[in-house]
Structures are given as C-alpha cells and as structure tokens.
Amino acid sequence: MDLNKIRTDINNVDGELLSLLAKRRQLTLNVARSKEIDLKPVRDQEREQQLLEKLVALGKEQGLDAQYVVRLFQTIIEDSVLRQQAWLQGQQNTSQDLVTVAYLGAKGSYSYIAAHGYFARRDHSLVELGCANFDDVIQAVERGNADYGILPIENTSSGSINEVYDLLQQTHLQIVGETTETIGHCLLTLPGADLSAISTIYAHPQVISQCSNHLRQYHGVKLEYCASSAHAMAQVKDSQDPTRAAIASKAGGELYGLEPRQEKLANQAENESRFILVSRKAKDVPVQVPAKTTLIMATGQKAGALVDALLVLKNNGLIMSKLTSRPIPGNPWEEMFYLDIEANINSDNMKQALAELVPITRFIKILGCYQSERIMPTELE
Ligand SMILES: C=C(O[C@@H]1C=C(C(=O)O)C=C[C@H]1O)C(=O)O
Secondary structure (H helix, E strand, O other): OOHHHHHHHHHHHHHHHHHHHHHHHHHHHHHHHHHHHHHOOOHHHHHHHHHHHHHHHHHHHOOOHHHHHHHHHHHHHHHHHHHHHHHHHHHOOOOOOEEEEEEOOOOOOOHHHHHHHHHHHOOOEEEEEEEEEEEHHHHHHHHHOOOOEEEEEEEOEEEEOOOHHHHHHHOOOOOEEEEOOOOOOOOEEEOOOHHHHHEEEEEEEHHHOOOOOHOOOOOEEEEEEOOOHHHHHHHHHHHOOOOOEEOOOHHHHOOOOOOOEEOOOOOOOOOOOEEEEEEEOOOOOOOOOEEEEEEEEEEEEEEHHHHHHHHHHHHOOOOEEEEEEEEEEEEEEEEEEEEEEEEEOOOHHHHHHHHHHHHHOEEEHHHHHHHHEOOOOOOOO
C-alpha cells in the first residue's frame, strides 16, 4: 500500500466531485432561467423530497448511510436555491460588476467574512472598505463612498445588536439583503504559544458576550475590548507576544498567521449571526423568491395600540418572524417597534396592511424589502 499513491487517487476523486458540483450548479441556473419565464417559485420542496428519497436509496446500494447522503445534499441544495435566488434578483435589478462594501474592522473580521459569503453568490468583484465602527459603515454608504454596508443585526448567543437597531432609526438607507453566517469563535495565538501563559485576551465586546460562559474559566486573565475582531487579531500578531490571544474566526486567524487553539467557544453550540446589507436605493425582490419586509413603527402610548397593529398583520394573513423594540431618542419611555414580516412589499396583502397601519400608528417607516436567505433544509419524511 503506497500512501502517496492512495492520496493522489483521493485528490483525483475530489477533483472530479468538484467538477460535478460545478456542473450541477450550472444546471440549476438553467432551472432559474426557466422559472424566470414562468414565474414559478425557486423553492420546490416536493422535488427536493423526491430527490432525497432517490439519493438515499442509491447511496444505500453503494454503502453510504442515509444521514450522510441527506446532510450532503441539503448543503448542495441550499447553495443551489441561494444561487438561483441571487441570479433572479440580479436579473430584476441593474447590477454592477464592481461593488464597494463597507464593513466593520479589517480583513478577517466577521463582517468581512459575511460580505465575502454574500457576494460570492452574486458574481461581483468586491472593493473592501474597512470601517472603525457601525456608524462609519452607515456613513460610508450614505456619502456614496460605498455601494453597500454590511451590519450584524442579531446573534443566536447574544441576541439583538442594539447599536445597529438604533442606527437604523436614523438612516435613509434601505435594507436590500441579509445573510446568516456560522460564527465559530476560536482562541487564536501565535504559533506554538504556551496556553497556560496567556495573560491577555483581545476580542470585540459582542464576541465577549457570546463567549461569556467559556471566558469565566480564565482567572487572572485580562480581557481587552477591541473595536473589531480584526483589531483583536492584529493586537496579537503585531505584538508578537506569545502571552496574548485573540478570539476570532479560524478563517480570520489564517489571514493573520494565528493558530486556533480552542474552538467553538460560543455559549450556543449553533452560534450564528444574521447580517443585513444596506444601500442607498431599494431593490425589487422577484415574486419567485421568498421576501422579508422590515419596518419600524411607533404606536404612541395608548392601551392596546401594539395589539391593534399586530391584528392588522394577522387579518391580512401576514407572518411576523421577529418583533423587537428599542427606546426612541428624546422620547423617554416610548418604544420604537421593529418588525420582520415574511412578505414582499409589493404583494397585495402587504400593501393592504400598510394602508391600515398608517392611520393607527404615530410613525411608520419601511426599512427595506429583501430576499430572505434563511433556507430551512428539507428533511426526509
Ligand atoms: C433546481 C431546482 O430548484 C431548487 C433546487 C433544487 C436542487 O438543487 O436540486 C431542487 C428543487 C428546488 O427547491 C429545481 O426546481 O429543480
């Protein structure tokens, strides 16, 4: 048995797998073209169900277990659905090849990785504009220095990112997209550093809050808050001090020559962040694509006013996937409500609901309508 020879054979098989995946992706884009013409929804879960059943049976014949086959194809189908949606949206809106994206931090920050994930599905070339804080991200887009800004809005471990919600109250920018990224926090050090000698850990405050359970075990270790995860990694790299560590992603660590020493540090095993994309101009969401509309409203302090507003949604058959509230600057004790509604702003029931909401709210503003990128995998029945 020649190990090198076997590995070469494996490499060849992996190469073939990749070519087949690329070929499959191309075919699914042809499906999107046909859906563009007959206005069929992108997602067809009945077809996915049939596909999975067939593949599980085929896999069984070749000794591949059902769970493995299902997991693999859920990932492949997710990519195919997101690509088709992105393609259709690109068809409906004039899209440029080169886009500038403002994000928090520098190369390797979580926002940087999310921006690359989002635009990888859209065949755009990216010009990156790293910013010092969330406000600068918004301003870069408002002033026209960037086409898009990417901002984290909520996280499965730490909840809503209030600072971003508050900025959305003030800006005229529109939310034009969303993307969810798995946030795998790692403890990163210089290569070979002695873990027991770590005296300072650098991280963004959001990251510290998401890893609070893990961080409790470090007694006598100083926590230094940083403006972004990229700054945290730069602190370790630039100092070349082996007693310093950063919490950031594995992919980010690679860009800074840092080694992951401990992984999965977040409080929730499934640590995910949802990011939104903001732009100066709203974008149309094609009818074939699941859409989300985000709006903010203030109802005034009348008893039952929020209930009345929510009843409007219910009576129009609208599903609300998120409701959150934030104080209104200058209006103590009054709250601004943020609602995510599973509907296209151009749909009849959304238009009707808005018409009914305007007279019963003190203030209402659409923050944006965008394609919903959360793909719930089809399970084998
Ligand atoms: C490719 C299609 O679009 C979607 C993606 C599928 C896939 O990747 O196999 C299957 C069904 C649809 O949810 C299709 O409709 O055939």
